[in-house]
Amino acid sequence: MNTVYTKAAPEAIGPYSQAIEVGEFLFTSGQIPVNPVTNEVVKGGIHEQTEQVMENLRNLLKENQKDFTNVVKTTCFLRDMADFPEFNKTYETYFIDHKPARSTVAVRELPKNVLVEVEVIAVKSK
Numbered sequence: 673m674n675t676v677y678t679k680a681a682p683e684a685i686g687p688y689s690q691a692i693e694v695g696e697f698l699f700t701s702g703q704i705p706v707n708p709v710t711n712e713v714v715k716g717g718i719h720e721q722t723e724q725v726m727e728n729l730r731n732l733l734k735e736n737q738k739d740f741t742n743v744v745k746t747t748c749f750l751r752d753m754a755d756f757p758e759f760n761k762t763y764e765t766y767f768i769d770h771k772p773a774r775s776t777v778a779v780r781e782l783p784k785n786v787l788v789e790v791e792v793i794a795v796k797s798k
Contacts, residue, residue, distance in 0.1 A: 713785075745792065
């Protein structure tokens with residue numbers, strides 16, 4: 673088991689790791705729309721926040737020699753299910769060649785009062 677860390681994704685804001693590699697699998701913690709350079713939540717709505725979340729995930733995957741084609745499962749948390757259509761429009765641009773399994777749920781509240789959080793499970797082989 674290996675801990676994965678990159679400065680290209682936000683620092684953990686609690687007692688957890690950005691990601692953990694176990695065998696062929698990479699498990700990321702949920703990523704929220706925090707810019708890793710400024711450590712601030714990005715301005716804008718669900719589109720801008722989803723883009724930042726997905727870029728944070730891209731950077732975690734890259735740190736472990738993976739990309740979105742390695743992702744087998746995502747779990748997505750939305751503060752408001754009314755954002756689901758717009759979230760999907762942005763999310764799908766990151767999964768052009770393959771569509772991983774996914775769960776999406778609405779939650780009452782997310783850290784830093786953001787609109788979206790996403791976690792992924794990726795595997796080494798494609």
